Amino acid sequence: MSEKNIQLALFGFGCVGQGLYDVLHHSEVLQADIAKICVKDPSKKRSVDDALITFDKNTILDRKDIDVVVEMINDTDEAFNIVSRALKNKTNVVSASKKMLATYFEPLFLLQEEHGVALIYEGSAGGSIPIIRTLEEYYDNELLSSLRGILNGTTNYILSRMELEHKEYNEVLADAQREGFAEIDPWLDVSGADTLYKVCLLAVHAFGVILKPEEVLHLGIQQVSFNDIRYAREKNLRIKLIASAAKTENGYRVFVMPRFVRADDELYKVMYEYNGIEVEGAFSCKQTFTGKGAGSHPTGSAVLSDISALTYQYRYGYKKLKKLKKQLGDAYSTTPLLETDFAIRVYVRYENQDQLSLLDIRHVVEEYRSPSMNFIIADVGFQSLYVLKDNAQNTLFVCAID
Amino acid sequence: MSEKNIQLALFGFGCVGQGLYDVLHHSEVLQADIAKICVKDPSKKRSVDDALITFDKNTILDRKDIDVVVEMINDTDEAFNIVSRALKNKTNVVSASKKMLATYFEPLFLLQEEHGVALIYEGSAGGSIPIIRTLEEYYDNELLSSLRGILNGTTNYILSRMELEHKEYNEVLADAQREGFAEIDPWLDVSGADTLYKVCLLAVHAFGVILKPEEVLHLGIQQVSFNDIRYAREKNLRIKLIASAAKTENGYRVFVMPRFVRADDELYKVMYEYNGIEVEGAFSCKQTFTGKGAGSHPTGSAVLSDISALTYQYRYGYKKLKKLKKQLGDAYSTTPLLETDFAIRVYVRYENQDQLSLLDIRHVVEEYRSPSMNFIIADVGFQSLYVLKDNAQNTLFVCAID
Incomplete structure (x- = not known):
């Protein structure tokens, strides 16, 4: 480390x-x-000296005296532009944009290798x-062998409050929005998409596999009701939005969906x-x-x-990725690493029996019908769950169960 | 990394x-x-090829083709000899000997700096x-600001079984010895000394302070009885052997002692x-x-x-240690970093009132006497607890409480 202070350029504030x-x-x-600090909106009032602020990314990206570009903006394509330009200029980059990173992982990896620079x-x-x-x-x-996680603070906060305060999803979501724990448009969090980008990044570092985020299943918690939570309580279980990544003989099973978690599971205790x-x-x-999953200071600490x-001179070594690329050679980009052909046991709460025809149900283990709720527990073909992904019409609540 | 496999010399098997x-x-x-692999006892049967085994450390330590010395022996002074000789030969070292590392921290740090080599x-x-x-x-x-931990698997195993099986200390200890969870001479674990060496090492990396292990208080669990555990259960608490290291305005409070831990504390859930x-x-x-604290494979994984x-080319940077040494200059070795002049609230179970005169009791909060047990909860001068350290005659059970 030189004696001179390192010079940071921040994108996004x-x-x-x-x-x-x-x-x-x-x-x-x-x-x-x-x-x-490069920001987008000139009209926004900010708590820092105006002289630090710029609205023109070019004035920063071409400066030779910047040691590190810190990219923290929401616009995925713009973030990719900034990061890839910095890497090409041989400037090291720190980023917190999971969607951008997961979406453009392969080119970003290649840029690091080509220019001998760190992201x-x-x-x-x-x-x-x-x-x-x-x-x-x-x-x-x-x-x-595997990795499982609660990677989204907002959904865990909502599920925790539903359980502990016996409330419905919409009520808790509205509260969370008021308190700043959920965005005005909560889709990214509650759909599981945010968790999906994160688990794609973790899969690279855990197993060396680069997955296309759009090919990975994510089911969210938008359909959860207090009935589901009560069912879980009766069985001494908790519903958590879980990201899973596991190595099998046939590839990698990576997906995001709600899951009933047992009381002796370490993730059971992770709340709010x-x-x-x-x-x-x-x-x-x-x-x-375990640790705080959201918030300005915890994430700021990670960036720092x-x-x-x-x-x-720290860089990720990507040892597992490089090893897998070497093993598979040209086939790396064509080998289907994501395994989707397996059966998974799920709890499905439904309104009409017809809805179940969407799913490839192979074996029904339990069945319950009443005027207030209907559910089955069944082994279903995993691929058939993709029909529910991002499906705004869906009213089924699907939750993995052991 | 070169293409050649790296060559390891193991000390201890x-x-x-x-x-x-x-x-x-x-x-x-x-x-x-x-x-x-260098071992001590020629008579012991080992599961590896005899050609790998040697009884003479010199034949290994002088070899130029060894890339890494892996030191895993029990003899503290011999371990220090081996490690310091390897460092002087500019051979990188991996060690798992906490007592040796904590005892000889300062010279080992200086050897690394002097020879530009990693330990x-x-x-x-x-x-x-x-x-x-x-x-x-x-x-x-x-x-x-602080670090707290359960760092010894054996004591946590004993305390967990006492609680869950309603058994006395000696009975569970004997079981644990039979099952290989406790040594035949369990002193190092149950006295808190093992935990003490570990927390001394953590304090270097957390705060940059090198403490003399003999100056740090450790109280163990040898005196715990099922009565104490039952008292904890009634209050929804658990007794855990806790290492604490905290930065205050006056220095660093570092000590090892049993503590009543509340149910909402993350360490409460750490069992066995x-x-x-x-x-x-x-x-x-x-x-x-959290993770497995003992066992051949988990520790083997850490060493690997x-x-x-x-x-x-990984080395510890010791940034915090170097910063503190720079700040304090020559005074580093003479500045008392360990803070011992404070009051601490403790539960003390005793047999005779006389025993309490050992302690600097400043304020009694609760008092209980019955034919089966007597205890007080009181604020005591921390320094007075040192009289109990390593005191084989001691029959007081002292446990920190909030």
Whole structure:
């Protein structure tokens, strides 16, 4: 590390950017200055010196004195443009944009390799939990078998409050929006899409597989009702939105969906806006990591930690990805790594029997009908669940069960 | 990393060594060979090729083709000799000997600096939880305020079984010894000394302070009785052996003692041989890490991960230690970093009132006497607890309480 303070260019100054700004001003060790902050909306009032602000990305991206570009904007394509331009300029980048990273993973990986430059993104998944660095560095030689996690604070907050306050989804969602725990448009969180981008990133560092986010199943919690939560309580279970990634003989089973979690499961205890991740290896058994999953300061801390890592030339090694690419050769891009041909046991709450015809039901284990609710527990073909993905008309609540 | 497999010399082939051997033979990524294993006892039958075994450390330590010395022996001074000789030869070292590391921390740190060589030791604390690497790399710029942990699997196993099976300490200890969860001489674990060495190492990476293990208070669980556990149950508490390290205005409060832990505490849920560590920072709030704390394979995995890290030139940066040394200058070695002048609230179960005169009792909050047990809850001067440390005559059970 040189004696000179490192110079940061920030793109975006929303929740994470503001958090980083605060955390940076309290850091005792890291010698870093914010050289410039690039934002979009000139009309917005900001709590920093006007001289720091710019609306023109070009004035920053072409500066030679910027050591690190910190990208924290919401626009996926614009974020990709900024990040790829910085990488081509051989400027190291820290990003917290999970959707952009998951969507453009392959080109971003290649740009890093081609230009010998680092793109790191601990703030993009797991909030304050250092999961990417841990998967990358610590488990690199572990025969990791699976990873399961609660990766979205908003949905966990909603599910926790529904259970503990005996309330319906819409009521708690409205509360969460008022309190700033949910966005005005909550789709990204409640649909499981946010979780999906995160698990795609984790799958790269856990198993070396780059998945196309649009091919990965995500079911959300929009259809959950207090009836489902009550059913879970009766069985001493809890409903959690779970991201799973597991290696099998035939590939990688990666998906996001609600799941009934047992009381002896470490993820059962993860409540409110907390995130939790369980990693299972052949030799290290299960490790669990929990921590705040959302919020400006926890995510700001994760971004700061990345900036600090760059000061000692840290880069992801992508050892597992490189090994798999080497093994498969040209076939890497054509080999179907995602496994979807298997049966999964699910709880399905429905209104009309007709709705069930959507699903490839192979074996019904339990069946319940009453004037207030109907459900089945059945083994269904996993592929048939894709019809529910992003389906606004869907009123089925589907939840994995052991 | 060169194309050649890295060559390892193992010192010690007990539980951890055997675990490493197994894990290494299942690793898919790491290209490493065991060149030689140095052991002490020629009469012991071992499950590896005789040609790998040597009884003479010199034949290994002088070899130029050894890339990494892996030190896993029990003899503290011998371990220090081996490690310091390897460091002087500019050979990187992985160690799992917490007592040796904590006892000789300062000279080992200086040897690394002087010879530009790495000594890493994730396997020495937290079992399979990657806590040292996480403190070192991830929280380096965090204003860490405190760290609390269950760092010893054996004591946690004993306390868990006492509670769940309503048994007395001696009965569970005997079971644990039979099952291999406790040593024949259990002192190191049950006295809290093992935990003490671990927390001393964590304090270096969390706060940059090198403490003398002999100056740090450790109280153990040898005096716990089922009466104490029942008292805890009635209050919805659990007794855990807790290592604490916290930064205050006056220094660092670091100690090991039993503590009543509340049901909403993350460490409450850590049972049996599991370890759990909670890290609290100014901005990232609380993170908790849990995982298996003992056992041949989990620790072997931690050691393997260190070996792997050395293949990409990983070293601890000791940023916080270096910063503190720079701040304090020559005064670093004379400044009392350990804070002991404070009052702490404790539960003290005693037999005779006389015994209480050992302690500097400042304020009694509760008092209970009956034919079967007597206890007080009181604020006591922390320094007075040192009289109980390693005191074989002691029959008081002292447990911190909020």
